[in-house]
Amino acid sequence: MTIVPTLRRRVFNLAWPVIAENFLETLLGLVDTYMVAHLAIGTLAVAGIGGALQVLYFMISILSALSIGSAVLVAQAVGARNERHASDLARQSLIWSVIVSVPLAIAGWFAAAPIINLFGMEPAAAAIGAEYLRVTMGTIVVLVALYIGGGVLRGAGDSRTPLVVTTIANVINAGLAYVLINGAFGLPALGPVGSAWAAFIARAIALVLLIAVLWRGRNGISIRGSTAWRPDFSVARRVMSIGVPAALEQVITSGAFFVFTAVVGRLGTEALAAHRIAINALSLAFLPGFGFGIAATALVGQSMGARRMDEGSQVARIATGWAVVWMGIIGAIFFFAAEPVMRLFTNDPLVASSGAAGLRVMAIGTPFWAIGFTFAGALRGTGDTRWPMWINSVNIWTSVLLAAFVGLVLHSNLAIVWAAFIATSPVAPLLVIVRFRRVAARLMAEHAHSLAAA
Secondary structure, eight states: OOHHHHHHHHHHHHHHHHHHHHHHHHHHHHHHHHHHHTSTTHHHHHHHHHHHHHHHHHHHHHHHHHHHHHHHHHHHHHHTTOHHHHHHHHHHHHHHHHHHHHHHHHHHHHTHHHHHGGGOOOHHHHHHHHHHHHHHHHTHHHHHHHHHHHHHHHHTTOOHHHHHHHHHHHHHHHHHHHHHHHOOTTOOOOTTHHHHHHHHHHHHHHHHHHHHHHHHOBTTBOOOSSTTOSOOHHHHHHHHHHHHHHHHHHHHHHHHHHHHHHHHHTTOHHHHHHHHHHHHHHHHHHHHHHHHHHHHHHHHHHHHHTTOHHHHHHHHHHHHHHHHHHHHHHHHHHHHTHHHHHHTTOOOHHHHHHHHHHHHHHHTTHHHHHHHHHHHHHHHHTTOOHHHHHHHHHHHHHHHHHHHIIIIISOOOHHHHHHHHTTTTTHHHHHHHHHHHHHHHHHHHHHHHHHHHO
16 A cells, blocks of 8 residues: 555656756756847847757757667666666667767758758848857767766666756856856857857766766666777667657657747747747746656656566556646646746747747647656656657647648737647547557566466
8 A cells, every 4th residue: 555655756756856957957048048038139049049949959859769768778677677787778878879979960060051041030040040050069969968878867766966967057057158148257248159158068067977977876877897888789779779769759849840930930030039938938837747757757667677567557647647737837827927927038029929829828738748748758668669759740740730721821820820739739648648558558467477377
């Protein structure tokens, strides 16, 4: 009878640092947006940087296969109490992150301007976006390695260390962003691109700290030693078999948001700036879903490794309940306080009004996204990353195509475009729940059969 309270503590103890870490990571973007938005060219800068960040998120999603695959396999190895294998997986993930991300960073540096021009924004905004993108793409290796290191630690059950590291990075970024954007202490004012350099420097310091922790070891997992540093294609195949579908899902999702942002860009610079600010604000509502989804992935993976899938099913239900409550509360706050939230980041009344209307619409969908985040995370913990990919990819592209029709053909405003985008939001969570229950039942039946045979 004590297993449910124990699982609640395990879910909460793993989820809250992830939520706090993602909050701080989001805060990093919000602080930069706030500083840039109050420049003389604030609206142009926010629009340009918004397009650049959409491209960056798309590129990161391509590289997330290593992070997702290694986190799941590390969690399963920890559940099976095979720390040596988990440590080898950590080393391989870091090595392959460098091998894969460096060519993409180089390509992104040279292709920044043509990519930004796809958004069809004003030339001044596009120039800002291209300059910002060159810096961020040139430093993507650091960002991907940071994500992978954090994923390995969370797979091992340690979500507090990434939180501490992210906290340090945010403090550094806040100070550097102000100095590099506005100019101070003898340094030149770099304007909007200063925020990109500040974020890179802060994250590079965070990566050094995270590697130091992994070298010393956490929960039996350590990258210290000379073994498993040479690229191992067999390990890469295992990581990729899990990570590629999940990464492809994120690529497809990011591509959908890329197109969605381009659709919004056709509505005008003010609409694009409002869209970027509202998305930054709404990302706060996503934090509980991401946090409890990651906790579900790690703990379901550990349950599977320990051959206790019944506990994994309970973890999924517990994580979902909390995510729905917290995302619903934050969504309600944004619904009723949309205008004040927008005015924190812009003095342009047209941008604030357009963004507030859209923010209210998007806030309605938060409970459905909470369910989708957590049950998809639980399903990935079993090693099944293909079904979430298909379900979520079809769902989001249906939404984007509907939004494109409403925006480009019917010439609707930002709020109506977003309303079309969330019209299909209840479908994917329902399908993911059905799939997870089938997979969990099959794994429990296989375990029972193996015990009977023994």
